Amino acid sequence: MAESIPADAMHAHDDHHHTEQSIWSKYVFSTDHKMIAMQYMFTGMAMALIGGFMAYAFRMQLAFPGIDVPGYGTVTASDYNALVTNHGTIMIFWVAMPVLIAAFGNYLIPLMVGCDDMVFPRLNRLSYQIFLLSAIVLIASFFVPGGGFGGAWTAYPPLSAKSQYSLTALGSSFWLVAVALEFTAFLLGGINFVTTAMNARAPGMKIFDIPIVVWMIVVASILFMSSVGPLIAGAVMLFMDQNVGTAFFDPDKGGDPILWQHLFWFFGHPEVYVVLLPAMGITAEIMCVFARKKMFAYKTFLYTTFATGILSFTVWAHHQFVAGIDPRMANIFTVTTLLISIPIAEMCFIYIATLYGGSIRLTTPMLWALAFVAEFLIGGVTGIFLGASGADIYFHDTYFVLAHFHYTFFPIAIIGTFAGFTYWFPKMFGKMMNDTLGKIHFWGTIIPFNFIFIPLFVLGAAGQHRRIYNYEHFPELAGVEMQDMRVLATVSMLVMLVFQLVFFYNCFISWKKKQKDAGKNPWKANTLEWTTDSPPPHGNWPELPTVYRGPYEYSVPGREEDYFPQNVPD
Amino acid sequence: MTSRSTASLRVISDPRPVLPSAVLGMLIFVVAEMMMFAGLMSAYTIVRAGALGWPPPGQPRLPVEATAFNTAVLLASAAFLFFANRAYTRNRDLAKRPLFTAMALGAFFVVFQGYEWVMLIRQGLTLTSSIHGSFFFLIVGMHGLHAVAGLTVLGRAGLKLSKGLLAPSTFAAAQVFWYFVVGLWPVLYFMVYL
Ligand code: HEM
Ligand SMILES: [Cu+2]
Numbered sequence: 001m002a003e004s005i006p007a008d009a010m011h012a013h014d015d016h017h018h019t020e021q022s023i024w025s026k027y028v029f030s031t032d033h034k035m036i037a038m039q040y041m042f043t044g045m046a047m048a049l050i051g052g053f054m055a056y057a058f059r060m061q062l063a064f065p066g067i068d069v070p071g072y073g074t075v076t077a078s079d080y081n082a083l084v085t086n087h088g089t090i091m092i093f094w095v096a097m098p099v100l101i102a103a104f105g106n107y108l109i110p111l112m113v114g115c116d117d118m119v120f121p122r123l124n125r126l127s128y129q130i131f132l133l134s135a136i137v138l139i140a141s142f143f144v145p146g147g148g149f150g151g152a153w154t155a156y157p158p159l160s161a162k163s164q165y166s167l168t169a170l171g172s173s174f175w176l177v178a179v180a181l182e183f184t185a186f187l188l189g190g191i192n193f194v195t196t197a198m199n200a201r202a203p204g205m206k207i208f209d210i211p212i213v214v215w216m217i218v219v220a221s222i223l224f225m226s227s228v229g230p231l232i233a234g235a236v237m238l239f240m241d242q243n244v245g246t247a248f249f250d251p252d253k254g255g256d257p258i259l260w261q262h263l264f265w266f267f268g269h270p271e272v273y274v275v276l277l278p279a280m281g282i283t284a285e286i287m288c289v290f291a292r293k294k295m296f297a298y299k300t301f302l303y304t305t306f307a308t309g310i311l312s313f314t315v316w317a318h319h320q321f322v323a324g325i326d327p328r329m330a331n332i333f334t335v336t337t338l339l340i341s342i343p344i345a346e347m348c349f350i351y352i353a354t355l356y357g358g359s360i361r362l363t364t365p366m367l368w369a370l371a372f373v374a375e376f377l378i379g380g381v382t383g384i385f386l387g388a389s390g391a392d393i394y395f396h397d398t399y400f401v402l403a404h405f406h407y408t409f410f411p412i413a414i415i416g417t418f419a420g421f422t423y424w425f426p427k428m429f430g431k432m433m434n435d436t437l438g439k440i441h442f443w444g445t446i447i448p449f450n451f452i453f454i455p456l457f458v459l460g461a462a463g464q465h466r467r468i469y470n471y472e473h474f475p476e477l478a479g480v481e482m483q484d485m486r487v488l489a490t491v492s493m494l495v496m497l498v499f500q501l502v503f504f505y506n507c508f509i510s511w512k513k514k515q516k517d518a519g520k521n522p523w524k525a526n527t528l529e530w531t532t533d534s535p536p537p538h539g540n541w542p543e544l545p546t547v548y549r550g551p552y553e554y555s556v557p558g559r560e561e562d563y564f565p566q567n568v569p570d
Numbered sequence: 571m572t573s574r575s576t577a578s579l580r581v582i583s584d585p586r587p588v589l590p591s592a593v594l595g596m597l598i599f600v601v602a603e604m605m606m607f608a609g610l611m612s613a614y615t616i617v618r619a620g621a622l623g624w625p626p627p628g629q630p631r632l633p634v635e636a637t638a639f640n641t642a643v644l645l646a647s648a649a650f651l652f653f654a655n656r657a658y659t660r661n662r663d664l665a666k667r668p669l670f671t672a673m674a675l676g677a678f679f680v681v682f683q684g685y686e687w688v689m690l691i692r693q694g695l696t697l698t699s700s701i702h703g704s705f706f707f708l709i710v711g712m713h714g715l716h717a718v719a720g721l722t723v724l725g726r727a728g729l730k731l732s733k734g735l736l737a738p739s740t741f742a743a744a745q746v747f748w749y750f751v752v753g754l755w756p757v758l759y760f761m762v763y764l
Contacts, residue, residue: 119591187602191595198594199587225602230609237613237708246697246704248613254621254701259613266609 081150114202216281279416291358337387379407400460426518444499
């Protein structure tokens, strides 16, 4: 087992092991942005399967405590902690980040701004290699003596700092090193994204001709790079507390455990926008194409994003309302938290205004995009309850919080990814996906998703705390009604997992040429990636394009066709 | 291969980037680094403000004067780098001497800091002797690592320069990093030593 799992993370390369050199340099050591995007995409998807498997194991334990989980075995208390911790860590750092930012960013930025590759291709390759290493270290942490780290994805000390509490001396350090490596990888990636979008645009592409998804990935990268520093500092301090015997977070020796929480959340809250923005951008692209309308308020959207980015640095302590912070401080953070809901709401209104009066085509990508907005709204609205410090003293660390962030993260990491993946699949692989299968997969994911997390809101409001592995030990939480809801959530999750097979089957048959060729521009879209072959050749275009207008000129009055590609002269 | 069927004769001028890519990339990196040091310094400030006495009793005094001298050495290194850049824009060969002087001064700084560490450790200030020692070695050590990295970057630029291969943007990026290393130090000195 110990050897097979790391190999899994590299599964994208498995088939190429025994073939000749050129294949190695094409698939493994490539500096081509499209290949690196695919490496990130498939590594991220493999990690999603691992993270999903963990969720399966611990949800089974919650619904049927003590059961011998098929395919896993009995989930012990420490297993449970390690599974929950690493599920969260993986889904955020090894799925949402690599897929939404690294994979889509790498694939789309050069193609959408009209250049042949990233500005620093070798840095790009290095970024993926470090990322892959980080995934391997994380998975290895499960197989070291003591097992995987179980101190929650937020890694608060003293649990994370002292092995006499966590009992996972090695696992904690592996976890920390893996996270630090992952940050390094994204730092390198982010430098590339911003520089490429700023410096390598096609002739004629002005700053407001850049497609919104590129902007979103750029802003997300800037947010990431300006928030991650303090956490890297914190990680170094935590690592030294674990292994060198310093006491940065130990109050007995003059340190301060709350300090970690500040360093973590100063990064942690901007991080949620880091993953949110790319998904928002993907959604915007898809909506314009399938509503055949110009994006409503492009510039407002952009400025709103900047404002959100800045505000997102001022809200972090809303995660610490019960950590003993000064109530006057709590008030300030309540106000900033409520303020930041405004730009997010505004962006949702922009979507609605974009759709208004359009000729909407409910293709699979469009369904995902619409679902993204609808489901994310629930996540955003429940965030407001949590941001009010008075309410949060009750809600904190209950399943209400858990349901809140799953209603934000699931739309982002899963719905957003499926939206982007199904939309750009024809470009990436040159084939159309089967639309019927796509819709079956869509409904088979969305309906169970709500049946998983709505019960968890109710449970949270009823006082069910997070991070408890067996509620039978808590009489007031072990009632039949509450247990029934846990079972409902778990069964819905099983249903959702099964429907993912439809997706993989659909990918497989579409890719195996059972579907029709996509051609260059199957959706009749305007942006530059649709002006080259599908899949694009090395170097993207035989001759780089020139840009004459913004990306969303749909249904232009007086034009025969209802779209007007960016590279077509007037 | 297909070519652009919609090719047009209209010429659109290729806008020159405001900053060369190497410089922009380095600047972004430096911003991330600054945030990291900001995190360290705010952690340090918070712990220091909450402590009963600083430095904690029984811990040696930091060598304030000697380090002030060393700070001056580091600043001088930045000045020589500035001269190197001026020379480089006129006659590349003239840039060698100031560049190597800048590196020598930077190396002196690192060695001198190391010597200081040895003395302090002898006097009982270690990474684990107190929270004061932990922060001192962490912050100064982090800066030292950056200084070593900066010297490497300058060294590579110097190597290219002597081969006549140094591109202006590479040199500019190296300078950005070294100025960051130098510019950061007085702030750290002020907050940690004084
Ligand atoms: C309108 C915006 C939002 C508001 C007002 C908001 C507010 C909050 C608040 C106050 C908490 C702390 C609850 C507690 O621990 O007691 C919280 C937790 C959380 N939120 Fe949000 N949120 C918003 C959007 C988002 C988004 C977009 C994401 C993700 C992409 C997200 C992810 C999370 C996560 C992961 C946690 C829990 C962290 C943990 O304790 O493990 N939130 N949110
Ligand atoms: Cu937050």
